[in-house]
Every structure is written in structure tokens, then in C-alpha cells.
Amino acid sequence: MNLNILIAGVGGQGNLFASSILAEYFINQGHEVLAVETIGAAQRGGSVVSHLRISDDEIYSPLIPAGKVDIILGFETLEMLRNFQMLAADGRYLLNDYQEPTVLCNMEMDTYPTDESIAAALKKSGKKGYLIKATECAREIGDSLLTNVVMVGALCQLSPLLNRQEVKQVLAGKSPVKVREPNLKAFDAGGALVKSAMGQP
Secondary structure (H helix, E strand, O other): OEEEEEEEEEEOOHHHHHHHHHHHHHHHHHOEEEEEHHHHHHHHEEEEEEEEEEOOOOOOOOOOOOOOOEEEEEOOOHHHHHHHHHHHEEEEEEEEEOOOOOOOHOOOOOOOOOHHHHHHHHHHHHOOEEOOOOOHHHHHHOOHHHHHHHHHHHHHOOOOOOOOOHHHHHHHHOHHHHHHHHHHHHHHHHHHHHHHHOOOO
């Protein structure tokens, strides 16, 4: 098996925790795993991109080559679009419908893409994927910081390469006691969001 997952978001969204859950799951399955993050002023809401490479063979670089990403998780809309060219021809995306204005946008030196232009860009790409309201869902559970776990739960519903119950066990083991229950609830909610987006009951 060879699988490349890219997580694109901004600082404070929990990219690293999400990638660590997935990495531990695949290691437990006996696969070779390499993971690395590229970070730009992450604590100030800067770009955070996590590369996660899984294989049955030796992996020589933790960075995924352009055009070789099988699944891209967009924790933030613009950050996913910035990395969209990384997606393979038959790759899929899972995008959180959430916008974090850049520093330049806040300084009125730049303009965030409109919903219409974003939708047009996704359609023009011809890539298959789903748009879900993960941050909105996380807030309903109790904290927007649960967005990353909602996205992991959504990914597990989307990809048959991930066993939901076994990933959930990894999540439970890595979660501090005080946030374990909300994390598990967020995980299940993410799966429900994708099922709804796919038109499944």
C-alpha cells in the first residue's frame, strides 16, 4: 500500500495532533510512516501543512512530491486551495468550510476569495471531494478546537483504508482525560457529516 495524505490549515487548528493520530494508526497496522510539517508563523495563524506518507516499502522523503497527494484535508479553505496542485489526478479532497482571513486581508492589502470563486475553482479542477462544516460542527459540540478531530472522523468515513473503530481507539489513547469525551463525540460527528454529504442515511 502507498498512501499520501496532506493536511493544510493555519496555526492553532491542530494539524499536528490530527497527523499524529493517523500516523500512529498506520504504524499499528504495520506500515512504514513518515510525517513532517512545514510551518510559517503558525502561532499567528500562519500556514501549517502536514505531510503524511504511508507505505509497505521504504520511504525516502517525508515530503510528498507535487501531484502525488492521494487525499488532501483542508482545515481552512484558502490554505487548501494554495496546496491544491499537490493533489494527484485521481486524488480526493475533504474541505472544511471555514475561512481565516490572512494578515494582508486584515490590513486591507489583499482580498479573500469569494464563495463563488472558491466553488468555481473546485469545480474547474475536476477533482472529487466533499465540503463539510467541520468548524461549525465543532462549535456546536462545544469548542472550535475540536475541528481537527471532526476532520479525522470525516476522513475515516471517506477512506476505506482507515478502520473507524481502530482509529477511534488511537484517538482515545492520545486524548487527555478531560477532553476524551468531546474528542470522541467530535470524531463521530465528522463521520456523520461525510455520510450526509455523500447522501447516505
